[in-house]
């Protein structure tokens with residue numbers, strides 16, 4: 113068993129993330145974490161149940177859990193801590209705010225900032241994706257509200273998705289509706305989840321799907337009443353964890369490693385693409401107009 117535990121924390125982590133070098137940097141917080149099984153940053157709350165080996169991670173960036181640079185950074189640090197914790201086998205990702213899982217990338221991080229800021233922000237988005245999509249743990253998204261764009265990306269990174277059964281809540285990659293373009297690794301993640309044809313159509317149209325429609329083509333795996341999302345996620349996790357870790361952990365990268373590697377190989381070029389795209393005056397105008405529409409919706 114000890115050998116298997118080592119396998120869980122070594123080989124697949126190397127295979128998937130390509131970011132093992134950061135482990136040494138997190139040793140100090142990890143020691144702190146050992147004595148305190150709940151930890152909280154400003155934007156991320158983690159509750160670890162030692163009896164089940166399952167951590168519940170809640171995003172808490174009201175009002176809509178916009179994925180800001182701060183949230184993304186805290187997310188990646190927290191996930192890294194769990195990843196190296198031998199007692200943690202599963203992660204349930206959810207929102208501390210009712211009605212919204214995540215509104216996706218915080219648009220204010222992509223408006224009117226410097227090229228250096230855009231580069232740092234995009235690197236944090238990449239890091240979140242590499243860690244979550246490449247995680248060794250069983251990952252389940254408990255989608256307790258709307259989940260556009262980057263929120264949908266996070267949910268798709270997980271192994272299994274449970275969503276609140278309400279037509280009020282929608283999920284999808286709506287980037288083109290903002291006049292922006294989902295990068296290739298967003299597209300790869302959606303293709304991995306629902307296949308090429310649906311992805312092609314969804315991405316071009318920037319389609320948001322109400323929960324019942326999302327279930328029909330497998331963008332989410334299960335719908336349950338809103339107040340049952342967390343308990344259902346815990347039950348699904350127990351089922352996933354009944355599979356021996358070593359077998360599941362060798363299987364997961366068979367599918368995901370080539371997708372992860374594609375971004376790892378061109379991270380810098382992808383950052384350059386993002387910075388040059390987002391800095392264009394026409395794109396800035398589109399984003400500003402979209403933000404104005406969001407605010408007008410309320411009046």
Ligand SMILES: CCCCCCCCCCCCC/C=C/C(=O)SCCNC(=O)CCNC(=O)[C@H](O)C(C)(C)COP(=O)(O)OP(=O)(O)OC[C@H]1O[C@@H](n2cnc3c(N)ncnc32)[C@H](O)[C@@H]1OP(=O)(O)O
Pocket residue numbers: 175176178211212214215216217218219220258260261262263286287290292293294295385386389390403406407409410
């Ligand atoms: C050669 C070319 C190569 C191409 C290269 C490609 C390079 C890459 C290009 C760029 C790629 C970027 C990828 C982007 C991904 C994203 O995630 S973009 C974000 C998209 N998100 C959205 O569209 C969501 C918008 N929000 C909503 O739909 C709703 O807010 C909600 C989530 C459904 C919640 O609704 P409700 O509860 O009614 O809240 P609201 O009243 O609408 O909002 C409350 C306040 O929050 C603000 N807000 C909402 N979303 C965001 C956000 N994403 N970022 C920042 N702020 C947001 C909203 O404006 C309200 O603000 P106030 O009025 O000040 O209260």
